[in-house]
Each structure stands twice: as structure tokens, then as C-alpha cells.
Amino acid sequence: MNPELTRNLWLELTPRRLATMAIILALIFFAAGLSGGDYYRPASVAVVLYYFIVVIWGARNAALSVVGEIRDRTWDLQRLSSLSAADMTWGKLFGATAYNWYGGAICLAVILAHGFTHDRFVSVVIDLVYYLAVGVIAQAAAFLASLIAVRRRQSHTRLEIFFYQLAGLIAALAVVYVWDAADPAGSIIAHKAPTDFIEWWGHSYDARPFLLISLALFTAWTLAACYRTMRLELQMRNGPLVWLGFLVFIGIYVAGFDAWLSQDPMMANWDPVALRLALAATAYGFLTYVMVLLEPKDRVHYRWLAGELVAGRIGKFAGGLHAWMMSYLATLIFCSLLIWWQMRLADMQAVALIAAGLGFLTRDVSIFVLVHALPGRRRGDFSVLLILFALYVLVPAIVNGLDVKGALAFFYPQPGNAAWLSAAIAWAEALLVALLAAGRVAIAEQPAKIKPA
């Protein structure tokens, strides 16, 4: 058996803990059965307990699985083991949460027992897959968030661990919300009629199977992300292909929802190709922001990358590319394609807006790099978020208040006559910040002068 899983099972599944969980859950279900009523029946209570034990508590344990090792100073021992990244990933993800899955299995048994006596077999199986997937995705997202933090060498206070857990909970909530929207009985959360069909790439699909497959695919990608981040932590190199594969997947997936955008009055005259290119470019732009925020921004690594490129070692250079860089490149390519497409249709207003959007994205990414390359750049991400808040919210609000509408071109892509001005300003800002960032990255550190003890 996987040694990491075995070690976790030794710690998590002691006879006393197993008995405690079983007794407490049995008492709760017994009490629910005695109390009667629909709301407190054992199956309903089991659903709530499942979310608490597997999703909320499980996400915390998943987040702690590596962070706890760092806190207890045992992580180096594990990094120096011969365990593969895959063994380490699933040994931790399912080992640290073994107790939660034990409790969750008891809850699922109660839920399924009720389902088999009241619903169709297929419906019960779909529910089972959903419950397992929502648990795995919550725990995997929390685990991934904690691994990313480890890569960023962040400290691990209780508050930070809560944030990693929160990442898992947000992922789970997104799943619950989307799943609920396709509930045959109608959405409880959104108070809407059921979404029976989903339009994707011009075809209609049954909502529940479509969402279930989507859920399985996103769960698989989240697990792949955990595995690849673990590889980095174990000093192994990741090639660019998997992230490029994800970009292809997400581009195709998102571009299929063009029917939703076509209802937007701003894009009423865009053809399906333009809408799909715009959706893919937007997804890549969004990923660029997310990844540049999450990934470690180490100017030593950037300088090393530049050195490899200049030396012509393209394999090493490609292997060292960060996910945000590849996402930015994908945004650049898809925006260029979209510009070319819209120029064919002589929609120059759209061309200017897309160019401006790309310019502002380039500027923002350069701000991330520049701020992290400055001396004393602790809390660099927080500083960048403050700068972006000022650029996108605070200063435009003041400009609006002063009724200097023309100046908004400095901050947003502007429609109408200011569209080209906005694009020119965005790229001027982008080039300026990018040059400053490149200059700062290029400066090598000198050895520190140390006084003998």
C-alpha cells in the first residue's frame, strides 16, 4: 500500500476515532428518525452531515495535509523520500481526509438507503456520483490552494489555512449552485424553473448528464493540478504540455456557450465565430490574472528563463514557463485572431476595444512582475491588488466625479470616439511598465555581507 496513505491511516483511523464517529452519527440518525417530519428525517440530516463532514471539515483536513507537515517540520523528510508525486498526492489527499470519508460513507449509506426506496436506480446513482464529486472537488481545491501557497513560501497561520479551506468551499458551492440549477424539481437556490437543456456548440444537451460530465472533467483537471504542483514541490520539472492541454480544453469548453453571449445587445451583430473567439480569449485573460496572482513571482526565475532563451535552450525555457505566461500568450493569440476576424468584417470599433483590453491586461501583468521585483517586496500581491483597485475603481470614480470623462481612456477600454485613444494609452502604459519590470528583473543580486558570529 502507498506508504503515505498508510501513515495517514495510522494517524486518522484509530479504533477510538472510528467508534466515536459511528456512535455519534448513529445517535443523530436515531434522534432524527424519532423526531419525525420531512426536514429532520435521517436522509435529510445525512445530507447536511455529509456536507459538513466531507466538504467543510474535509476541505480543512486536505488543506492541512501539506501545511501541517511544514508546520510540524516533517515536510523535508517527505520531500526527500522516494515517493512519486502521484503517490504523495493521492496518499495525502485521501489519507488526510480518510476519517472524513469514513463519516461521509456512513452518511451516504443513509442517503442511498432512502434513495433506493423512493427514487429510480439511475437517479440514485447520479446522486451518488454527484456527492462523491463534490467532496473530491472541495478537498482537491483546498489541497491545491495550500500547495500553491507552499510554492509561494507563505507562512501558515490559522487565517491562511482558513483561506485554503475557503477555496475548497467556494469550489463546492459553485458545483452545488450549478447542479441545483439543473434540478428537475427546479432550483431551490435561484428560485427558478429547471434548466432541462444546455446549448453548447449549437446543440442541445440534457442538463444533468452534461453537468455531470463537466463536473467529472473539472474534478480530473483539479486533481491533475494537484499532482503537477506536487511534482514542483518535489523538485521535479513540469513541461508546458499539460497546461497547454488545459488551455485547449478550457478554450473549447467555454467557446461552446456562444448562444448565451449572442443575447447580449452589445454583441448582437457579432457572428458565432467572433463570439467563440471572444469567449476563449476572455477565459484565457481571466486565467492569466488568476495564475499571475497565484504563482510565485520570483525574479531570479524570470532572469534564469531569459538566460535560457538567449542561450537558445528552448526545451529548458519552455519547461520553465509559468502557467500565467502561457495563458497570456494564448490571450494574445486569440485576441489577435479576433482582431483579424473583426477587421475582415470592418468592425473597427470592436478592434480598438479588443486592442485596448489586451493592452490593459499586458500593463497589469507587468505591474505584478515589477512590484515583485522591487526591493523589500513583501506582501507584493497585496500591493498590486491595491494598485489595480486604484486604477480600476478609485481613480476612475474621482475622474467621473470631476466630470472629466475623456480621462477614463487611461483606465478602461472606452467605446465610441475614444476607443483608439484608449488602445494607444493602454499600450503606452503597458510598454512603460514592462520595460521597468524587465530592467528590474535583469539586475542580479550581490552576495550579502555577513559579519562573522
Added chain:
Amino acid sequence: MIEVRDLVYEYPSKRALEGVSLSVQPHTITALVGPNGAGKTTLLRCLAALEPPYSGSVAIDGLDTAGAPRQIHARLGYLPDFYGLYDELTVRRCLTYAARAHGIAPALAAAAVEKAAHNVGLLDRLESKAGELSRGLRQRLAIGQAIVHEPKVLLLDEPAAGLDPQARRDLSALLLSLRDAGMTLVVSSHILAELEDYCSEMIIIENGRVVGGKAIKVREVERTRYMIELATARSDLREFLESAGIDVVNADGIHALISFTHNVSARAKLIRDLVGAGFELASFAASTKALEDAYFSQVGHA
């Protein structure tokens, strides 16, 4: 066994290692010394393939750390300066986990655990929880975890920090026995006295550079020097010691500086023989000057 060439390591705010080159021979114990913040721990972490170098190369047993980090991890044991243990697990389970995590097959793990426990003197504590051990015993368990897979190279960062004198002596004997068993050890410390007992070579790190550009041999430290002091002078002291086959470095009627084994029984026998031959023994103590002399002579030229 260890080859480092032009190693540069940079933190975002500081260049920690600047063009470090060194070579460590197999079956030796090499001391890595230098002031706090000199780069010792960073160098050890680069040797352990835990940190990727900015430039230069590190090879362990012929494998490059950048190209084959996991293969190197399988050949390596590393004890960080601040280490943790799984306090809720027994010593046996801690060692079993370390053995299995280092690729030892389940059928062979029990034997490996027994051997490691024997080597670090924890055979009688196998069923104790790690959290219940004293500091010295925890240190032994941590070393046991690092050697359970019988690595070719063992890296220890400040291993004697916080240990009492007896535990330090036990540690010295353990490290020598590991070297004799075929391991190559690199031990970092900024306290020279604790390295005196077992190191044969010394690498001095200062400001991220190797002082003097290479490792230096430390004379006579493989066999520690002991100072014998008599209460009453005897002109035949040197003659007696040499006739007993002992390497006498220097002697007069009152004092004799000898190079002698760490073996406790051998030392006890020598003391018994001296007393039996009518020498009035006033003291018999280890001399700890050689390494400090070597260190300060090098740092003075830096």
C-alpha cells in the same frame, strides 16, 4: 561522492552562494563550518536536491541534482537543523514509514527498521511514541529515519545543537560508525568543538563562498587527541605509552598528548594500565584545539 561546480544560489533578496566548488571524497566525514548566515544550510539544501541552483551543478554519486532529484533523494539521508517527528506514531512506525517512503519493500522493511534502531540505539524504544522521547532520543530517531534506507550520503545540519555532553559523545560515536559502515557524511555546524571528534576534512563557508577555495584536511582528528596529566612526574611516561603501541604526539614528565581511539573500552583499559603501572593519574581529557586552529588559520587568510 559529492561534486559541486560553480554553484550559485540566489534568493530574491540576496545571493546566498557565489561560485561554490567543492569535492567530497567517499567514506569521509566533512565538516561544513562558518558563521551564522554564511550559506551552510543553503548549500546543504542544494546538495540534498531540495533547492535548484541558479547556475552551476551539484552531482551526488554521479547524478545531477537538477536532472535526477528523486533518484538522488533515494541515495541520500538529510537531517535538517529544525526537524519534526510524528509524535503520535511509535518509533517502530516512524522508522517503518521512513523505510517504505524510501522504497524499501514491505517484506524488507521490518529488518531495515530493526537495523536502523540498533544503529541509533533505539531497539528498546521501538514501541514508545516519538512524542514521549527525550531530546537526545528524538535526535537519534531523526537520524534513524535518515539512515533507515542505508543512504550513500548523509547530510546533517547542526546535529548536535541542544544536545547534552553525553548525547554529543554518543552522536560522535554514531557518526563514526556510519562512516565506517560506508557512508559519506557532511556535517554543518558553527560550533567547532563538536566537530572535532569525527571530522576528517573541513569546508569553511563565508559570505556564500568557500574560504581558501577547497576543503582542508584536518590532521589527526580521525583519532582524537587526549591529554594525560600526572600528579607526580615520571620520566618513563612516553616510553610506557609507546611500548603500549600508542601514538604519542608530545610528552614530558607530567603531560602526554596522545592520538587515540574513541573507543570507550580502550580508553578505560589504558587508564587501568597507567594506574596499574603506578602512574598517579591526575586527568585524562580530550584535546579540542586542532579544528579551531585550522579554522582560524584559514579564516585569517580570507
